[in-house]
Amino acid sequence: MSSIRLSAEQMGAALAKGEITSVALTNQHFDRIAQVDTAVHAFLHLDKEGALAQAASVDAKRAAGEKLGPLAGVPLALKDVLTQKGIPTTCGSKMLEGWRPPYDSGVVTKLKSAGVVILGKTNMDEFAMGSSTENSAYGPTHNPWDLTRIPGGSGGGSSAALAAFEAPLAIGTDTGGSIRQPAAVTGTVGVKPTYGGVSRYGLVAFSSSLDQAGPCARTVLDTALLHEAIAGHDPRDSTSINSPVPQVVAAARRLDVKGMKIGVVKEISGAGFQAGVQTRFEESLQLLVEAGAEIVEVSCPNFEYALAAYYLIAPSEASSNLARFDSMRYGIRVGDDGNRGAEEVMNLTRQVGFGREVKRRIILGTYALSSGYYDAYYGSAQKVRTLIKRDFEAAFAKADVLVSPTAPTTAFKIGEKSDDPLAMYLNDIATIPVNMAGIGGMSLPCGLAPEDGLPVGFQIMSPVMQDDLMYRVGGTLEAALNSKWGHTLISQIPDLQVR
Amino acid sequence: MGSHFDLTDSRFAGALMALNFAQAMEKYEPTLGLEVHVELNTNSKMFCSCATEFGGSPNTQTCPVCLGLPGALPVVNAKAIESTILIGLALNCSIAPYSRFARKNYFYPDMPKNFQTSQYDEPICVNGFLDVEIDTDEGPAKFRIEIERVHMEEDTGKSLHVGGSTGRIHGAEYSLLDYNRAGIPLVEIVTKIVPGTGKYAPQVARAYVTELRDILRSLGVSDVKMEQGSLRCDANVSLAPIGSGELGTRSETKNVNSLRSVERALFGEIERQANRLANGERVIQETRHFLEDTGLTRPGRSKEQAEDYRYFPEPDLVPVTPDAKWIEELRAKLPEKPSTRRKRLQAEWNVPDKEMTALINAELLDVVEETIALGAEPTRARTWWLGEISRLANEKEVEPTSLISSANLAEIIALIASGELTDKLARQVVEGVINGEGSPADVIAKRGLKVVSDDSALMVAIEAAIAAQPDTAERIRGGNIPAAGALIGAVMKATGGAADAAKVRELLLKHLGQA
Secondary structure (H helix, E strand, C coil): CCCCCCCHHHHHHHHHHCCCCHHHHHHHHHHHHHHHHHHHCCEEEECHHHHHHHHHHHHHHHHCCCCCCCCCCCEEEEECCECECCECCCCCCHHHCCCCCCCCCHHHHHHHHCCCEEEEEECCCHHHCCCCCCCCCCCCCCECCECCECCCCCCHHHHHHHHCCCCCEEEEECCCCCCHHHHHHHCCEEEECCCCCECCCCECCCCCCCCCEEEEECCHHHHHHHHHHHECCCCCCCCCCCCCCCCHHHHHHHCCCCCCEEEEEHHHCCCCCCHHHHHHHHHHHHHHHHCCCEEEEECCHHHHHHHHHHHHHHHHHHHHHHHHCCCCCCCCCCCCCCCCCHHHHHHHHHHHHCCHHHHHHHHHHHHHHCCCCCHHHHHHHHHHHHHHHHHHHHHHHHCCEEEEECCCCCCCECCCCCCCHHHHHHHHCCCHHHHHHCCEEEEEEEEECCCCCCEEEEEEEECCCCHHHHHHHHHHHHHHHHHHHCCCCHHHCCCCCCC | CCCCCCCCCHHHHHHHCCCCHHHHHHHEEEEEEEEEEEECCCCECCCCCCECCCCCCCCCCCCCCCCCCCCCCCCCCHHHHHHHHHHHHHCCCEECCCECEEEEECCCCCCCCCEEEEECCCCCEEEEEEEEEEEECCEEEEEEEEEEEEEEEECCCEEEEECCCCCCCCCCCEEEEECCCCCCEEEEEEECCECCCHHHHHHHHHHHHHHHHHHHHHHCCCCCCHHHCCEEEEEEEEEEECCCCCCCCCEEEEEECCHHHHHHHHHHHHHHHHHHHHCCCCCCCEEEEECCCCCCEEECCCCCCCCCCCCEECCCCCCECCCHHHHHHHHHHCCCCHHHHHHHHHHHHCCCHHHHHHHHHCCCHHHHHHHHHCCCCHHHHHHHHHHHHHHHHHHHCCCHHHCCCHHHHHHHHHHHHCCCCCHHHHHHHHHHHHCCCCCHHHHHHHHCCCCECCHHHHHHHHHHHHHHCHHHHHHHHCCCHHHHHHHHHHHHHHCCCCECHHHHHHHHHHHCCCC
């Protein structure tokens, strides 16, 4: 009997009771990956040897009676933007082909000490730039709900792995929605913690002031368990917050929102959102009201400028962060024939090593930072950022959490928007403000859109270092939805053709 | 105009005018600007825990952070902040309650991230000053050098260009990179423009760098070794016609690797600029390279296009916000100013100006002070360090302080003062200590160098000398006292210099009935 469809919490319990070993559970997942990943293409690299060694070590510790955490022995899929010592880390780019980092990221260090079994590295848009995983240099990932559709991005590999039961847990990173939008379009749960809540050490930077690693799973509770496993201060990351981790597991188990005020952000719902997305969002609000919450409407007028400001700040930082990929110390090297100088080899390598979207953003960012334009572009964008923070402060004065649909549409077809960057950027319209303000954001599934039968995501936003609030609301809504449907949403996913 | 030559054509500049420095200073007024880079002597680098020791094997003092590996993040070295604040306080700066790092973006292989993390428009220390004193024709004069800013940044790695004739990247066959230096904390101290120095500009610049170096040394924040690059000075200078009130176009001279070079480089550069101006040419704003052998400067690599460093605040670091109370604690810890200390020591030791200058230039103040603190008599202490020890150090081409410890020298000086050693014997003891024969006591014992003070032993030698030169002895008996010199010399020779000459004289004269 395969255990792959259990929740991570259930797997942890079965492991604790000795009903299954981690080695067996890990093998079941590798079997599943072997069966479906040719079609899904969630993984870029599998570390069978390392995973089974970790599983065996956890089993041995358990057999010796050692006290282990709730996720010890549970498998996980790691987004290929986080370093794991000795394991290829490509960031979905040709540039880093063959690079094996000599060190573990902060997240991986925490995962290893929690006994989590890392199966391998998942596909992503190159350097986390994209909303569909089509920008991966290694080919797109397919949405397990409909293989002709995108799994979201940039963390489409992680979300697809969860939806395809290739892993019960995954790590994503979210710069403008790269955890939440993939979760929304694959019917899974994803959380972008408060900026500074999870170490960025070893997270290959796209936009340092916006990037945040976070937990992904199929249930709110699993996401909370993973959140607590990876969160906490890391002295190697100066922007890491040195204060206690919010009690998100307890919040996810609370299943009670009585008296909570839930703010609907006027500017990120309604017009411009797919009808079925809006329908499912409003139904969810109704369920929260029935659970005892009060719905208030809030206005965040500066969100209008969020997308524009984001596409100045993120590319600006990226243009600098990605400068280090010059072929001198690691990664590929092109044109070093003994006759060319270093500068020419750098140029050739960057021409070949970076994909179109990455180049587009480097050029955009280089321009925005250049002298004479800095104030008009980067400077103005930073002001917008401050205004967005103030909008959130004002909104949180009226509501405990804020909500919106996660993405304007359900999963679109692969190739549908790949030639239209602006249409692609609009996917993140509802998720970007959260990154700009450094607050927490969650997406959880709230049903299938009636018109296309594809998953819809519900976004919950909570103030800085009050991530527990979104888990409390998310856990309650998930329970209400499951009880309304009589099943979980993910259980309705069509069976994948098994090889 | 009938001439074949257009006299304003720059090609004939050399033939037209050749101003020497003094002549140049009759026409032009120089304005200085000095940028000093100091490598801090923290144990670890600016943003990681790698060692900072000089001279390690290439790329052995590196980690993911200073190699700029993907995903690695910087963390500011708290000790570097403390050192920088100390420097700022010693230079009378205001310490910013909020300052930030920025990224200076440009591609170069010795810079692992292709950006340098440096403070830019929000430095940690601003608006200070440093007073220096120089000798002028009218006697000692004080100049106030205003400090614009003191900021922190990280050093780059080092490139070694192999092949080609110049050792520069152009024409090299290949380049080797050593990232040991990448990420070493650097502090940059930038002056405001320094006007009004006139012909003393080179001396003022030298005095400033010297005083700055002494302050940095007294703070203990840097090795301040110009020859190793832990203290580097870029000298900016521009000229304008005297009385014009204008500011000319400046050049920036790099590769100035000693205090003397600061002065020489400015002499050379001022002369060069004056000659261009006098011949109707423009001074080009450029970086120039000081040539140690000729004392001239040559243009640096010309930049084909203006660099746009695209500075922006470093998002991986939080702002530096030192606590006001901590700053006051650091202020209270500031050591005595080097200029104050020099004046105090000169008075305490009663040293003539010239000798004080010699001590300062030889960098012997610390060790002389230490030797005196260990009980040595001041005049002897400084005479020994400045004389015999410096002479030996010069011979061996090492630093005087590396030859002998203050404690050993203080012990030897004490034995001289008590009459147990003569100067001549003491020199032998010093030699023995330097040769590694042990402590002064060991050397004295092994070499048998005690002053012979036993009268009977001396009398044996005196009687032998008299027996050898009976005529001389007779003359002395006859009242020719100066003739005693020959006999005293013979006794000294016989005792190998281990006798006290005055004692020998006393005994000899007494023996011959002349005392």
